[in-house]
Amino acid sequence: MSTHGSRGTGGGPPAENAENAENTENLDYRIAHLQDRLASGELGELGVRVEARGRTVLLTGTVSSAPCRDEILRTVHEELTGLPVHSDLVVSEASSPDHAEELS
DSSP states (O other): OOOTTSSOTTSSOHHHHHHHHHHHHHHHHHHHHHHHHHHHSSSOOOSEEEEEETTEEEEEEEESOHHHHHHHHHHHHHHTTTSOEEEEEEEOOOOOOSSOOOOO
């Protein structure tokens, strides 16, 4: 008996592959919605990249302050409830130096 056609493209049963495709589409939709929310919100944050890595979400980029980073993380956790999120956001605060630079 041939099993040709009984497995989907991912190697699992067709129903499992359909479920994975639906979950991927749902995750892509949730990420797109999050990116829109970050760009159009109070923060107007365009420097944060949101990527799906399997069933995990990765945040990368540079933000202007620690409170900005905290607000972004709060928004991400609201939008992506139930998903593991890894954050690699760098804070680049541009504050004045607290001492004079010594030149030689």
